[in-house]
Amino acid sequence: AQSVTQLxxxxxxxxxxxxxxxxxxxxxxxxxxxxxxxxxxxGLQLLLKYTTGATLVKGINGFEAEFKKSETSFxxxxxxxxxSDAAEYFCAVTALSGGYNKLIFGAGTRLAVHP
Amino acid sequence: DTAVSQTxxxxxxxxxxxxxxxxxxxxxxxxxxxxxxxxxxxxxxxFSYNNKExxxxxxxPNRFSPKSPDKAHLNLHIxxxxxxxxxxxxCASSQDKGYxxxxxxxxxxxxx
Numbered sequence: 001a002q003s004v005t006q007l008x009x010x011x012x013x014x015x016x017x018x019x020x021x022x023x024x025x026x027x028x029x030x031x032x033x034x035x036x037x038x039x040x041x042x043g044l045q046l047l048l049k050y051t052t053g054a055t056l057v058k059g060i061n062g063f064e065a066e067f068k069k070s071e072t073s074f075x076x077x078x079x080x081x082x083x084s085d086a087a088e089y090f091c092a093v094t095a096l097s098g099g100y101n102k103l104i105f106g107a108g109t110r111l112a113v114h115p
Numbered sequence: 116d117t118a119v120s121q122t123x124x125x126x127x128x129x130x131x132x133x134x135x136x137x138x139x140x141x142x143x144x145x146x147x148x149x150x151x152x153x154x155x156x157x158x159x160x161x162f163s164y165n166n167k168e169x170x171x172x173x174x175x176p177n178r179f180s181p182k183s184p185d186k187a188h189l190n191l192h193i194x195x196x197x198x199x200x201x202x203x204x205x206c207a208s209s210q211d212k213g214y215x216x217x218x219x220x221x222x223x224x225x226x227x
């Protein structure tokens with residue numbers, strides 16, 4: 001069965017520092033992987049996704065993630081954190097259910113950015 | 116225009132009551148979902164409909180009954196509300212059998 005593990009429920013960085021949010025997945029089939037962001041009291045917004053092709057995926061707001069099959073990882077990075085990046089981040093993998101796909105989410109990582 | 120809209124945004128109700136949450140999408144997607152986000156922010160799928168047909172039904176109490184009158188709408192009715200039902204409920208839609216979801220802004224349900 002597919003699953004997602006996000007290492008670190010809380011990550012704190014200084015403004016301007018590198019952001020690294022870790023995600024490892026388990027999947028018996030080639031995975032489709034996603035990162036979503038949730039700002040306080042808001043819905044989920046897609047940051048980026050990997051389906052096939054290039055393993056380095058660029059998303060919105062300067063984020064990118066690299067699919068590493070050998071490490072079963074899909075870590076999210078941003079070179080320079082901004083105060084507005086403070087939010088909850090979710091990694092997700094698709095799982096087949098009756099011929100349809102459903103998203104399986106990790107537990108989330110709360111990113112804090114301090115001046 | 117909002118792509119996936121849910122109403123109401125906030126819902127406070129007493130234990131034992133029955134309540135409904137409505138969801139509508141204007142993206143032309145074929146598949147719609149309900150997800151529950153608990154107090155620890157964990158997101159779990161509850162139901163999924165494809166063209167008005169139930170395709171995914173996770174282990175959810177019978178008190179929860181989704182209804183899809185057409186492929187643009189997926190409503191969630193909850194009977195005999197319990198304290199443990201307090202959560203944020205998200206509606207989502209997707210094309211292509213689930214590759215790429217669009218989420219609504221959520222309904223925060225508080226049972227007192």
